[in-house]
Amino acid sequence: MAETATTSTAVSWTQHGAWADIAQAGQLGAAGPAGVTAILQGGFGLATLIATPGGAPALSGLVESRTGITLPATPTIVSGASHDAIWSGPEQWLLRAATHDGFAELLEALSVQAAVSEQSDARAAVRLSGPQIRDALAKGVMLDLHPAAFAVGDTALTSIAHIGVHLWRLTDEPDGSVFEIMVARSMVGSFWSWFAASAAEFGCQVSIDRSTGRG
Amino acid sequence: MRYSIFSLLSQTLQGHKGWTPAWRDPAPKPEYDVIIIGGGGHGLATAHYLASRHGISNVAVLEKGYLGSGNVGRNTTIIRSNYLLPGNTPFYELSMKLWEGLEQDLNYNAMVSQRGVLNLYHSDAQRDAFARRGNAMRLAGVDAELLGTEQVRPMLPYLDFDNARFPIQGGLLQRRGGSARHDAVAWGFARAADSRGVDMIQNCEVTGITMAGGRAIGVETSRGPIRAKKIAMAVAGNSSRVAAMAGMRLPIETHVLQAFVSEGLKPLIEGVVTFGAGHFYISQSDKGGLVFGGDIDGYNSYAQRGNLPVIEDVMESAMALWPGLGRVRMLRHWGGVMDMSMDGSPIIDTTPVEGLYLNAGWCYGGFKATPASGFCFAHLIATGQPHPVATAYRLDRFATGRVIDEKGAGAQPNLH
């Protein structure tokens, strides 16, 4: 058979995001005003950057020149207009872009100063808020998330219910603190099972961030 | 005095006033033929077999606390000989045979109870690994049966067969496995050894090993120096500390293992059941308490206590195996210090120091080994030769590569 017999255009290469078939929009648990709000994230670009030995300042400078943000030296997240740099180990970061546009080129440019590994599809992310979000998270997070102990911009690699997570605190919104959690894609089902059980007593409003057309 | 239903009835008529101490409380003599350091199960058993099988009774057992204060009194009382490797199986089977005759040998009811040990498996690969072990047991003359779920279900109807994360597919059963009353084992050996003239010396801590010409000739203790022709160490989790007194380093780390008991319940479970998809094993004592445990905490410790992560891990496994345990209450938990060897198997051997003998590395399997450990250690001390079923338990096996690694976990004690 000739190599050209079939072409890939015959099938539409639809993306099947990490949250597909895991969680749906709507209220879960107790009815009434939701104590917890969850917004499932998708559509972002994500990559691991590891600096060459002693090369962290240079890498940070390069990242800054391209994105306007520097790389944090401590477990924090630095957010810019379109990118976040999230500490993920000594001299190691996750660089997140709001969209995939130009992301591959950015990574290509950074690879002169860093080991770059694309992780865009490797994590599921969820943004969490609401008056009782800390009570819900306390059922699995082994960290002190009190506002004084875990400030805006703090990040932590830890585990919840035997599942490795990366979590951080974003800028407060009018109704309180906002957290974001990233979890390995393969375990998002078990993560959600834990989260749904933990948030149920407070009522949880779940929505999907479709701003980027994915989710 | 001899124990029997007749002595019990006769004492009952006398208001139990005529019972005598189970063992004497002698002061240490200046010199013995053999000193056994450690009045736990293995040390006491060694004393009993030295006296009863080898006629060596000028023996002192030196115990820093009270008799049986080590792991023999803080384990989950399981006895079994379901081992895989040829270095182990005959040894544990000898132990099982000694358990089977222990009450008559000691004139003491240690409540040896062969209600079965069932290791559950949860995958085809695990089934095949268990078949390999079961077949090895059969080759060594040990009883073993491989059961499917259809046989396990009626035996243990409460287990989670239908909604489990790791479904139960069957189990490897050793019907002759079971349990024994742990304290009674120590007391029975102590009483039997005492009756043959062995001195059991409590509150006597060894603080040094006296050397002369490269040879161990005695010990320093909290009750003064004592000389001996042969000095035998049976100190489990403290093996490295005592060996260091003779300038030795051992292939051993000391770890904490926790154990748990529930409130007393009417009979729920007959034998011993182990969960193959986590670290968990459970049985029920004659008093009704569920006795259970799991993995070691996983770090070096002499503290005799553990921490919540392992406690929670054990409880999670308990619920995963048997969701009806949710409302059963854990009454007490405690920790014992384990002499974890680098390949997970024990050492019964002479040492580079002449006159000094080593019995160590029992990991968390020391209780079931108690009779054979004492039997083989006594044989080694008396004859200078390893007992035929304990020839693999050499100290030099780590250098030669003749390791006995049942789990294939490598040189990392907390994985065994």
Add this chain to the structure above:
Amino acid sequence: MRITCPHCGARDAQEFSYLGAADPKRPEGMAASEAAMATYVYQRDNPAGVHRELWYHGAGCHAWLVVSRDTRTHAITAVEPAKARKAGATA
């Protein structure tokens, strides 16, 4: 137990996995002897007291740490990254 990771801060010991003694040094290179390697792999001080030991922050930053901990009380007196220690030693 809580271990204060020099990178991440105080965390439950559950986030870490334990390897063992930190002080034995691997005999490196083709000239190393089998006996020396066997000692490195198998022989341990196993002290009842302060123990320098390796822990891996597997659920956190993936750093290997050298923790000084008293095996009698579990009290931790120092935690340092293994990488820094080695770098310091060879510098």
Add this chain to the structure above:
Amino acid sequence: MSAQPFRLASGGLIDRGHQLDFSFDGKSYGGYAGDTLASALLANGVRLVGRSFKYHRPRGFLSAGPEEPNALVELRSGARREPNTRATVVELFAGLDAASQNRWPSLAFDLLSINRLVSPALVAGFYYKTFMWPASFWEKLYEPLIRRAAGLGRAAGAEDPDQYEKAFAFCDLLVIGGGPAGLAAALAAGRSGARVILCDEDFRLGGRLLAEKREIGGKPASEWLAATLAELESLPEVRIVPRTTVFGLYDHGIYGAVERVADHLPEPPAHQPRQRGWRIHAKRAILAAGALERPIVFAGNDRPGVMLAGAVRAYVNRHGVLPGRESVLFTAGDDGWTTARDIAAAGGKIAAIVDSRPADPARKALADKLGARLFAGGAVMGARGGRQLSGVTIRDASGVVTELSCDLLAVSNGWNPTLHLTSHQNGKPAWDETLQCFVPGSLPADLAVAGSAAGRFTLAQALEDGARLGRQAATEAGLAATASEPAPTTDPETTGLSPVWRVSGGKGKAFVDYQNDVTDKDVELAAREGFRPVEHLKRYTTLGMATDQGKTSNLSGLAIMAEQTAKTIPQTGTTTFRPPYTPVAIGALAGHHRGKEFRPVRLAPTHDWSKEQGAVFVESGPWLRAQYYPRPGEADWLTTVNREVKAVRASVGICDVSTLGKIDIQGADAAEFLERVYINGWKALPVGKARYGLMLREDGFVMDDGTTSRLGDSHFLMTTTTANAGKVMQHLEFCHQVLWPELDVRMVSVSEQWAQVAIAGPKARETLRGVVDPEYVLSNEALPYLAARSVTVGGGIQARLFRISFSGELAYELAVPADYGDAMMRALMQAGASFGITPYGTEALGVMRIEKGHVAGNELNGQTTARDLGLGRMMSSKKDFVGRLMAGRQALVEQERPALVGFRPVEPGQRLRAGAHFIGTGQQAVMENDEGYMTSVAYSPHLKHWMGLGLIKGGAARIGERVRAYDPVRNGDVVVEICSPVFVDPEGARLHG
């Protein structure tokens, strides 16, 4: 509904407007909100609630709290049945259903009470001395009888229908106990802004204040309590958690606690757990758990109606229940007199007060005022009665014996500090000669003890300790302390005490440990037989081993042993306590993790697609993988797997391999690093090529294998087995950070980023052609065996293509970003539709790898060497690598080590099984003749017979020889022929096609 004949007309912290109906042993009763099951039963005149463990003696209520040894019931029914539940701490709810336990057929007529007839023989340790003859009778006869008789309540066994959860909390100060000391501590610290958590096991805050008529600041204590609670409520950083028992203290300031979220309700409300297990991280803690009252050992001291004096006060003052019509007080100190006063104040009759201390005019005057006969210097020698107390025998100071009728005997012998948590870190309590009790000994640096728990028994001391230690904790947490206020004044109290450990001379059994039926005679026997160290005493007599953990018995036992051995109590031993403080439900510590949620499950990015295809999934470590894809009409799994294998070998199949570990390794020294972790060479591997690698543990045995590709000069992609992905990552980090930090090597797992699929079979290339964008040439020349390339698929989607094969066929692995995994499978199915493309699962994968003699998990079992697996020649002799030296040890290189070969049944129809051992033909099946074992087997549809891989002594040198595959545990004994481990296409023609 019956009236509540023992309920006082007024008073108590109960809501008389809120009646709650409940039942006990099938009979209905009424109580009030605020009652415990115990107080409600006592209000109804029910005093017989249980039978004892060994002698089946009738038992009632001794206490009003967690120390209760006697009043254990089965609470609820069906799958919610909770045995051994202390009625004294069960909060009453409407519809509560409880039953007595350890009796048959009924509580009142318990047949096993005939044990009493033989009880003289059933002394401590009797079973060690008998049941030895004949040997077989122990397990066949005696033990089953003992087992049936032992145990108390019946567990449900069936699945617990309620949910549990865990939670983690952090605070500056944890206060354990919500009595006056704890509340004062929380207030003092809370006012400074400290983050405080206060846990109390009771459902109502106040501790002992609830049971007493006391004054604080010149006003009833209830006013202080209300004001304090209100202020605590107003402090945003103070959290009060009632119904929560702090059960254990663990390392580094971590406390275990259980919150009974819904135990006071018939069933947990929707979305609520029954209980919540807390792990509390506290910078400081204050133990303010109060004290437990001590009974006195005398004959008949277990009769229903003999109660602790403080418990009587609790029932009277808190619950409005006077649990007797005619009372006698037996006290060794001042505290007992309060009970007499409160009984009298409630309108009760005090027939007599027996005070063990010498005559004292003030006490005489008080007794007169209460209308009670006083026996100064006297003792209660015995208590009479069957199912309930009917009278007592009193010996006065001169030895004259008096018989009195009564239905309530309140016993007061001082209090033991509730210091249990101070023991949990190996702390030893210290004996206080003045107080005649054990007080906390050495404490962890971050724990302080306040009030009665420290042996400071007065209310004034409790308030003072709490305020001082609370302030101190706040200061130590770095907060500015508030001004120190003087502790509020209290009404006066005296604590004179001269404890009485036992009264001899009475008739009948005198109990030390009620629940385990340990008597004073048992302790004497233990002393006589040499079981004198306190641990021997406990273990020999079972003293303190019951569900109450000796809360009311340990000290009496020690005291009697001390008396027997002419020693003091501290010389005899100390009472130490192990966690938990009170028993903890297993469910609460497991939380969410049961059933399917026991451990997280990992799903491949193609999972939904496989599900759609009807796959059967199998647990593979943490993963669920597609095992096979049955089609309608297929008789069994083997039919399906045979079809899948045949389809691959004949045409093309696809199988998800996303679960393999993938580690991105970069850096100038990446190749050097691989040289050191793998046994084979890597420096010469060209960019764009893959190579099979094998790594050892440092002890020389095989750790893992996989294919590693060179994507760039300093960029490799390592694959690991599914099972070992995490372990290998940890190992590589170890090698880098600990062994060779000087190397420039940087690695990160990218396992989750890629969906990877194997496309195998003669039509694999043509299928792939339909998926990979046309500009990439896929010919054998352009993309030879072991090529590794970046390509695009679907019109520009970045992908990686590897020409590697586990099946021995022409095969590729294609990896795309995980979001496209689902689409990749659909595109491949469409591209291969005309070839009859077939999805296959792990079973078919396994068949084909065995047909090719590839090793996998069953062979990489941690006990095998590279040589054992026929891979010894891969070991480089030119470089050092992990495991090199240890792999050269004598025992690892011996010729007689079992080595990998293939096996086939001599009778082609016979089935092989992994785990069978090899025995030489004609040899006996004994251990000495054991030559090895079968590691993996499968049915080969290609060969049309079973085949196996295995390790056998002599290995390949024995090819052609026949041996027995001995499998007695499955009744198998098959003669097999040793053959090459490569069953299909040994020349590799298909691979390179």
